[in-house]
Amino acid sequence: MGKAYVITSGKGGVGKTTSTANIGTALAMMGKKVCLMDLDLGLRNLDVVLGLDNRIMYDIVDVADGRAKLAQALVKDKRFDDLLYLLPAAQNTDKDALNENQVMDIVEELKPEFDYVLIDCPAGIEQGFMNAIAGADSAIIVTTPEISAVRDADRVVGLLEQNPLQEQPQLIINRIRKHMMDDGSVMDIDEITHHLGVDLLGVIVDDDEVISTSNHGEPVVLDTDSLAGQGYRDIARRLEGESVPLMNLETETAKPGFWQRVTGWFKRS
Amino acid sequence: MEAAVLKGTQNGYELIFDDRAAMEDVFSTLEKLLDSLKTQTITSNKQISFDIMAGNRIITANDRQRLETVFANYDTFSIHKIVSDAITKEKAKSIKEQENVHVMARTIRNGQDVTVEGDVLFLGQIHQGGKLLVSGNIFVMGNVEGIIQAGFPNVENKFIIGDVRSAQQVRIGEQFAVMDDDMRAKINSRTIMYINDLHTLEFGELNELKQISPKFFNQIGGITNG
Numbered sequence: 001m002g003k004a005y006v007i008t009s010g011k012g013g014v015g016k017t018t019s020t021a022n023i024g025t026a027l028a029m030m031g032k033k034v035c036l037m038d039l040d041l042g043l044r045n046l047d048v049v050l051g052l053d054n055r056i057m058y059d060i061v062d063v064a065d066g067r068a069k070l071a072q073a074l075v076k077d078k079r080f081d082d083l084l085y086l087l088p089a090a091q092n093t094d095k096d097a098l099n100e101n102q103v104m105d106i107v108e109e110l111k112p113e114f115d116y117v118l119i120d121c122p123a124g125i126e127q128g129f130m131n132a133i134a135g136a137d138s139a140i141i142v143t144t145p146e147i148s149a150v151r152d153a154d155r156v157v158g159l160l161e162q163n164p165l166q167e168q169p170q171l172i173i174n175r176i177r178k179h180m181m182d183d184g185s186v187m188d189i190d191e192i193t194h195h196l197g198v199d200l201l202g203v204i205v206d207d208d209e210v211i212s213t214s215n216h217g218e219p220v221v222l223d224t225d226s227l228a229g230q231g232y233r234d235i236a237r238r239l240e241g242e243s244v245p246l247m248n249l250e251t252e253t254a255k256p257g258f259w260q261r262v263t264g265w266f267k268r269s
Numbered sequence: 270m271e272a273a274v275l276k277g278t279q280n281g282y283e284l285i286f287d288d289r290a291a292m293e294d295v296f297s298t299l300e301k302l303l304d305s306l307k308t309q310t311i312t313s314n315k316q317i318s319f320d321i322m323a324g325n326r327i328i329t330a331n332d333r334q335r336l337e338t339v340f341a342n343y344d345t346f347s348i349h350k351i352v353s354d355a356i357t358k359e360k361a362k363s364i365k366e367q368e369n370v371h372v373m374a375r376t377i378r379n380g381q382d383v384t385v386e387g388d389v390l391f392l393g394q395i396h397q398g399g400k401l402l403v404s405g406n407i408f409v410m411g412n413v414e415g416i417i418q419a420g421f422p423n424v425e426n427k428f429i430i431g432d433v434r435s436a437q438q439v440r441i442g443e444q445f446a447v448m449d450d451d452m453r454a455k456i457n458s459r460t461i462m463y464i465n466d467l468h469t470l471e472f473g474e475l476n477e478l479k480q481i482s483p484k485f486f487n488q489i490g491g492i493t494n495g
Contacts, residue, residue, distance in 0.1 A: 106280040130474070151379050151397060152379075154378045154380075154396050154398070155378065155379040155380040156398075157378055158378030158379060158380055158381045159380075161378070195396070197305060198375055201379075
């Protein structure tokens, strides 16, 4: 029986979809069977980031309304044999086209088949958010060091406290610019984690590669040299229960050989 | 004992209801009683006002309304007050709440409004955008970055004591202060906030509390010297 994680943030544009695609891909690289579920109805992007947009036949609303079977709607990512699947969102409806029970049923149907079900939550805290958390066992909250993103993440943590999932939420701090944290112009990692009172799952540095790779439909985790990719691979290993120390932002450039060794080791596993 | 009995006291007339009788019996007896009383007092037009003693019975809003309709049939009779020795558990709880000092250690996050009856000793955290609305006084020992209000919604004789320099807004009753840099410069970690006689929010020092409000000072256990 797999576990369902919802990836959420409150605020838009902080990297929910990118994180979903990359964590899912990293887990598939580790040999786990993963289903990525896009719930951003009407504004779907997860298929584009994964480079699967041209293979969609049916979407989640078709499944919920009985127009297609779940297996028909799942899109397989051929790069990972039989490990990574996408359940696309509908593009021609809005967030109210689904309700909590329909999402819950679909997640329950997916969980026995997969090790991980990652639910990409739409921005906002309306029906789409409620749908996304309804089926999840745990939540991963994505924020950036900007005050507006942290404020919205705080709101989401509050909402998750009111509708508790089986497990405590975890936090990803995305788009970290080391020099801005150092000169104090943004909140640092400890401050954000302490303020939100949520366990830290991982940190992702701001990296141009994230955008350029996703423009090619290739998640950045596939790039072994990228620091952001490294961050996502670390997160995947932590989800698997390994204890991986937090990326040392100080020495990131000083010791490139170290990362080479880590990723080399990672590939063998 | 009859279901309803008339009794004269120094202060006027009392109607005593038997709290073990059925409410229907009380009403029928009451009507008979008032009818006979009406015939006896028909000559004088003097207004008579009754105190209704309900004993250990809760007079519901329905009962109250029905009593009023009964009395409306008689020109010269009216209800002065209804006294009941019983209160509902809910009411009792709310009275208890109002007198309690609630110790709160929770985190109030952005978008959450927490409403409390009574006083609060706050040890937790209020994040920006969170609100703590308290009907009584607030003693702050935790970290307030959101909005706190004492005397919610509109009671003015309440106090906020503690460090609120990092708050967004501080409110007492309907008065409020926005915590900008000017405001922060006026206060310290031992400031007390209250509403003065001119109905504006004022800041004082903790050691002046006795002068500002002797009543509140005694209520929270202050001991006057000598």
